[in-house]
Amino acid sequence: MGFSSSEAEDLSQDVFVTFLERLDQFEGKSQLRTWLFGILHFKMLERRRALALDSRNDTIDEIFESHFDANGSWQRPPADLERLLISKESGVMIQNCLEGLTANQREAFVLREIEEICTGDICKILGLTVTNFGVLIHRARARLRHCLEAKGLNRP
Numbered sequence: 001m002g003f004s005s006s007e008a009e010d011l012s013q014d015v016f017v018t019f020l021e022r023l024d025q026f027e028g029k030s031q032l033r034t035w036l037f038g039i040l041h042f043k044m045l046e047r048r049r050a051l052a053l054d055s056r057n058d059t060i061d062e063i064f065e066s067h068f069d070a071n072g073s074w075q076r077p078p079a080d081l082e083r084l085l086i087s088k089e090s091g092v093m094i095q096n097c098l099e100g101l102t103a104n105q106r107e108a109f110v111l112r113e114i115e116e117i118c119t120g121d122i123c124k125i126l127g128l129t130v131t132n133f134g135v136l137i138h139r140a141r142a143r144l145r146h147c148l149e150a151k152g153l154n155r156p
Helices: 005-021 032-057 060-065 081-099 103-114 119-126 130-150
Strands: none
Touching: 005 032, 032 103, 032 119, 081 103, 081 130, 103 119, 103 130, 119 130
């Protein structure tokens, strides 16, 4: 959903803490899974807002200096790009294309195509009408198809 792995871990912990704190408020009007994804959706919105505020305060010098130690050596050397391209080229292309979607399109696509949640539950989680969801998923698929074709991944 566009978060780094450490942010995703923090986010999942926040979701489960909230889940456990509010479990007594679950009324059973939807599936527990739908309710849990709803919590995830709102926690993601909170996290995106917080990250947007943090990014406004970071200067380029702070970001640059965070990559090097006091001796000027890399704290974490850059990845071997050739090996990365050989081993995960398709996955990287798909991830890059997913990142090119709007947050709403990416979330709708991931919930529908990756998590395989039914349309009704996705609409409850995201607070959408079925028509609005249909437009989001159609646009997400079209943008992903266009992006992947532009990167050289064509259908056989």
